[in-house]
Amino acid sequence: xxxxxxxxxxxxxxxxxxxxxxxxxxxxxxxxxxxxxxxxxxxxxxxxxxxxxxxxxxxxxxxxxxxxxxxxxxxxxxxxxxxxxxxxxxxxxxxxxxxxxxxxxxxxxxxxxxxxxxxxxxxxxxxxxxxxxxxxxxxxxxxxxxxxxxxxxxxxxxxxxxxxxxxxxxxxxxxxxxxxxxxxxxxxxxxxxxxxxxxxxxxxxxxxxxxxxxxxxxxxxxxxxxxxxxxxxxxxxxxxxxxxxxxxxxxxxxxxxxxxxxxxxxxxxxxxxxxxxxxxx
Numbered sequence: 478x479x480x481x482x483x484x485x486x487x488x489x490x491x492x493x494x495x496x497x498x499x500x501x502x503x504x505x506x507x508x509x510x511x512x513x514x515x516x517x518x519x520x521x522x523x524x525x526x527x528x529x530x531x532x533x534x535x536x537x538x539x540x541x542x543x544x545x546x547x548x549x550x551x552x553x554x555x556x557x558x559x560x561x562x563x564x565x566x567x568x569x570x571x572x573x574x575x576x577x578x579x580x581x582x583x584x585x586x587x588x589x590x591x592x593x594x595x596x597x598x599x600x601x602x603x604x605x606x607x608x609x610x611x612x613x614x615x616x617x618x619x620x621x622x623x624x625x626x627x628x629x630x631x632x633x634x635x636x637x638x639x640x641x642x643x644x645x646x647x648x649x650x651x652x653x654x655x656x657x658x659x660x661x662x663x664x665x666x667x668x669x670x671x672x673x674x675x676x677x678x679x680x681x682x683x684x685x686x687x688x689x690x691x692x693x694x695x696x697x698x699x700x701x702x703x704x705x706x707x708x709x710x711x712x713x714x715x716x717x718x719x720x721x722x723x724x725x726x727x728x729x730x731x732x733x734x735x736x737x738x739x740x741x742x743x744x745x746x747x748x749x750x751x752x753x754x755x756x757x758x
Contacts, residue, residue: 536576536604538563544610555592559609562587576604584609593628593637618673622655622700631673633666651680651695659700667700671719676705678723683707686727687734690741704750713744713757721752729755 530536541559543552562584563574571578581599588597588611596612614636620627628636653668653676661667676695683692694708706714717726726749733755734741741747748756 530577531571531575537572538574538576538579538601538605538607540606542606542608544608546612550611550613555611558591559607576601579607590640593639617650618676619650619652620655620661620667621652622661623658625661626652627661627663629667629673631677632670633668633673635661635663635665635667637663651676653695653697653705655700656696657699661700668697669703669719672703672705675717675719675723679705679707679717682723683727686731706746709741712741713746715747716750718750720750725752729753733757 541556543555543559545552545555563579565573567573567578573579573583579601581601584599584607585597588594588609592611593614594611595614596610598608598610600608602608614628617631618629619639620629620635626639628639630636655661659667679692679695683690690712691710692707693710696706696708696714697704698706703720704716704718706716708714715730717723730747730749733747737755738744738747738757745758
């Protein structure tokens with residue numbers, strides 16, 4: 478039985494290879510186009526995700542809840558300051574008011590640069606709420622040496638340097654000025670607790686004894702002194718000591734003003750530190 482070959486349909490193997498290669502070559506532009514389109518779609522999707530998560534209003538922190546312990550705390554001022562913080566940019570482009578870019582550490586650092594804080598709790602609630610609970614440090618006195626103002630407690634310990642930070646009711650706090658501009662180190666103890674207590678006592682009781690005199694300033698000769706100078710408006714410096722009771726010192730001052738001193742404005746100083754004596758010049 479003989480084999481019949483159809484010469485019209487028969488192709489040499491070389492011709493089939495060339496045809497296959499020609500088909501693959503024709504399909505390459507289509508494959509490249511598909512890859513370009515796929516990459517474009519993927520890039521667009523990534524850009525959309527980036528915009529959605531980092532720039533859209535859905536994750537913009539715009540609801541702020543504040544809780545403070547001091548009824549005199551200026552909540553409006555704090556709220557405005559927080560809005561200033563949130564308006565800042567991260568890496569020049571990314572908004573800080575975004576839920577994902579706003580970190581607790583960043584907020585804590587910014588707030589502690591502005592306020593004297595004892596306790597601070599920051600909580601972010603998804604997707605756009607910020608809760609802050611803040612308790613200010615209790616400050617007893619301010620201590621000024623040179624151009625620096627420090628916070629000190631009743632133990633005489635230097636708590637911190639104020640700088641540009643805000644203290645609630647700062648105008649009501651007593652400020653003691655150091656005449657020698659002593660070098661002050663944070664956490665060191667300067668004035669004795671007895672002297673600090675005396676300053677507070679003078680501030681509370683002076684006008685009960687001498688209502689016509691007004692203390693404008695408290696001064697010390699240096700950070701290790703054992704007496705306090707009170708500067709009287711249009712008057713002398715009056716020196717008190719914690720070695721005698723304040724009552725004794727104010728009584729003998731009052732008696733001297735009634736019996737001996739006719740015009741206190743002409744005096745340079747009055748020394749009450751010696752028992753049963755009033756020394757003045």
